[in-house]
Amino acid sequence: MQVFKALSCDSKIKILEILLKDSKACNKTLSKKLKLDPSTVSRHLKELRDAKLISMQKKGKNIQCIVLNSSKIKLLLNTAKKL
Numbered sequence: 001m002q003v004f005k006a007l008s009c010d011s012k013i014k015i016l017e018i019l020l021k022d023s024k025a026c027n028k029t030l031s032k033k034l035k036l037d038p039s040t041v042s043r044h045l046k047e048l049r050d051a052k053l054i055s056m057q058k059k060g061k062n063i064q065c066i067v068l069n070s071s072k073i074k075l076l077l078n079t080a081k082k083l
Helices: 002-006 012-022 029-032 038-050 070-082
Strands: 054-059 062-067
Touching: 002 038, 012 029, 012 038, 012 062, 012 070, 029 038, 029 062, 038 054, 038 062
Parallel strands: none
Antiparallel strands: 054 062
16 A cells, blocks of 8 residues: 555656666755755655665765665556556
């Protein structure tokens, strides 16, 4: 159920799309690309992590985000776009 909640927001879908293209994207990069407040991006990332779609690793002052299963994510994104 958490996966569907995670995909219910355009911003979270965009985050996943960015992470699929840039496997080394960090929270600050995502915030700049999406033009969203860092706290909003952090909340979205937590929901994606809780849904087991991404993992996060602290790298200095940044948090690097990594897609856990890119083929699963691509399938989910394609399905979500069709709805």
